[in-house]
Amino acid sequence: VQSTQSSCPSGYDIMWKGMCVRSIELSASGTVRNLTDYALFECAKGGGIPPKVDTGEVVNFMHSRWASGVGVKWDALGVVCDTKTSKFHWADGTPIIIPVPSVSCGSSTLYFNAETSKIESNSNDWDAWGLNLWCFKTIDLEIEENCYDYDVIQSSDGDVETCAKLSSNSLTMEMAEEECEADFSGLASIHSKQANDFIRRQATSMGYLNGLLIGGNVFDNGTFSWIDGSPVDYTNFAPGFPLPGDGSCVAMLTSSVAGQWINTDCSISIPFACTRTPDAQAPACGSKVYKEGEIIYSPGYPKNASEPCDYELQVPERKIVQLEILNFEANSCCDHLTLHEGTVGGRLIANLTGGNLNGRKFRTFASNVMHLSWQPYGGENVR
Structure with a gap:
């Protein structure tokens, strides 16, 4: 693709x-x-x-x-x-x-x-x-593999193995996984030396020399798995690791030439890597009602979102809705996300466009329902 x-x-x-x-x-x-x-x-x-x-x-x-x-x-x-x-x-x-x-x-x-x-x-x-x-x-279009703003990692035979992106945010494993999920990916699972070397080189070139969280999980009995459920067909633990009692999360030693792994306590906060498959299915516009804690994606995310879509967010009665923007990109000339109180004809909460909105929070005034309407008139490089 x-x-x-x-x-x-x-x-x-x-x-x-x-x-x-x-x-x-x-x-x-x-x-x-x-x-x-x-x-x-x-x-x-x-x-x-x-x-x-x-x-x-x-x-x-x-x-x-x-x-x-x-x-x-x-x-x-x-x-x-x-x-x-x-x-x-x-x-x-x-x-x-x-x-x-x-x-x-x-x-x-x-x-x-x-x-x-x-x-x-x-x-x-x-x-x-x-x-x-x-x-x-x-403008001329350049054809690239379907990784959008992620880096393409090629396998030894030249095919696309996976898409990867490193974050400079120092987060715990739980928070890092949430940020990856918000970008339609997950904490990195690594399935080849080529992928491991690529991620390690990227980390060092970006100055992340004190370790990098990846998406591994170490159990009390010393066994290892990827949290995304993918098969364990490659590992690169440092000698003696994983160590019992050292923690169930996994980090890459980016200062090591070999990019070896260790298990560590999940409360540490360091930069992290996200990966996703190049053929990941993009979300479509649906009719579901979103409940507390769910992540909302625009149609076609993480590529462009040229399809208009309406969303309804709902929490239990006598509560108000709070929406946090995790990732928002729109052309200020023509693409808008409007937030309204209630289901139909409610008070305008915000009319969002442009950038610099990540991390912003918006709340209803009294209703337990918030209505979102995504209206892109360009749809390219917006999501």
Whole structure:
């Protein structure tokens, strides 16, 4: 299984695979023609163009922005006049094949009406308008194995063995496992020397030289298992370990060239490693009611979450709901998670977007029910 990954230039948000968008701030209004020329000029600086409304994604993007109360209902288009034919073409040189008003580009200019989702024309070069100005930019996609923001660990035959990610947070085993689970993974289980060496190298390169928690469990009789239940087909304990009475958790000695393991007390707090399989099944949007202690995932997590979804959180009567954000990424231009009191029509608790929300907590005011609504209008690089 593979997924596409890419990044947008500074100032752009990624809206869907291979397409980035940014808004041009404008302090004054102007004629449709002048604003269109201005948008063409500003977008060209970064290798982009104003909108081509020849795909459903672009049309839906601009309509949804207007419907959500952002900006005005008119948008400048990436159109250029061919003086030889007096017809418009897109700014990237491609012909316009969708229906447009039959006007001469020498005397009129095209713009997009986001309310009706149609292209309209304007021939007044004296009326001052307010238009939304957008730049769109196509980027090349790099195909990578389906590990998203985790590192790919390859087996000796070149296949993807597992996906791994190290955390600098110093946590106990129980808290580390919770953080891994919140990222749709688990404390690392290691099944080959290649994987062990990779994790050890990553730890030392990141400066984690005082040990790294992994997902092993040592029983009182000295036997060993992985807490995710996977088979024990590889071990790398230091000589004499596991030692009876030294604890039931397992840590890698990252200062050791061989990355050997020891058993240790589960109350120690050190950095840790999470792993997950590259073909881990992504969650879907369901209709269940979430109870206390359950973790909520957006559809498609940990990859992009382009599907809208509603969630209901419920605790026993005479209690209130508290929601903690473990991991939240959204484009501030267009992706929102709203939190409401009760089931339908309740008081707005918060409207969340952007980043820097991890660890934040939100509570209902009096109700034992909280309603969440995830509304992504881009869906790429959001989760």
